[in-house]
Amino acid sequence: MLEKLEFMLALAREKHFRRAADSCGVAQPTLSLGIQSLEEMLNVALVKRSSRFQGFTPEGERVLIWARRMVGDAHAMRQEIQGLQRGIGAHLRLAAMPSAMSVVAALTAPFQKRHPGTRFTVLARPSDVVVSLLHNREVDAGITYIDHDPIDDVTRVPLFRETYLLLTSRDNPLASAKKTTWADIASLPMCLLTRDLQHRRIIDSVFEGLDLETAPLVETDSAIALASHVATGRFVSVVPKSMLNALQLGDLQTLPIDTPTVTHTIGLIVSDRYAQPPSIRQLVDEARRLCPPELLAA
Helix, strand or coil, X not given: CHHHHHHHHHHHHHCCHHHHHHXXXXXXXXXXXXXXXXXXXXXXXXXXXXXXXXXXXXXXHHHHHHHHHHHHHXXXXXXHHHHHHHCCCCEEEEEECHHHHHHHHHHXXXXXXXXXXXXXXXXXCCHHHHHHHHHCCCCCEEEEECCCCCCCCEEEEEEEEEEEEEEEECCCHHHHCCCEEHHHHCCCCEEEECCCCHHHHHHHHHHHHCCCCCCCCEEECCHHHHHHHHHXXXXXXXXXXXXXXXXXXXXXXXXXXXXXXCEEEEEEEEECCCCCCHXXXXXXXXXXXXXXXXXXXX
């Protein structure tokens, strides 16, 4: 039963029979037969069938809700039993914004040192996907902005105060300045990260709020591509401070941007919709130990 529900969740995630089967490590006929067996057991169609995946029936959507709960509970049960046998749970799944990976390491490294039996799987996902994975019980915790868009039904622990910096080459005339402003950089040739990333949407909203127009000449979802373009001296960029460790600055220079100074908080989130195993509660405790006092008080 549990395996068939996992097939349903994989199909909902991949929206493609072959890719869903691959993600489950089975052949496509095995996945199809498993879902058909579930339909026969419940005596109802769950999947809209044609030559390709067309979605789920209303009954299928309801089964997905139960599947997430049951598969998640089974995962939590395994974690708790492993915790009883070996101490803290053995495997935690985290999803985080790509720019926040240095924040992730600041949490996972001391946690793993404190609990050496713990293994982590860390996924880089856009912020809206992080929340979706969390509530669908496909990850155990997330790291994302916690004060920009509302996030319902979560426990949140602040970890880092994000600021935004101008990234430029060292031979750019701006590199000798101590700081710059949003108005000063709006007309510069820019290379920015893509709009599916929340910090890009934050940057866009700052320009819009100041009634400034900007049109990046290059957009990319790769930190390496962004840094490479800025290194040519032709482009500048606006990047979150949390991203600097991933950029390997080399010949690049950063400047604070003010007027206004824009800050947001990155933190750990865990879902309140389900009971959490001891390992997740321990992870929340670790995050609270790491949280700067001024952020925890806020």
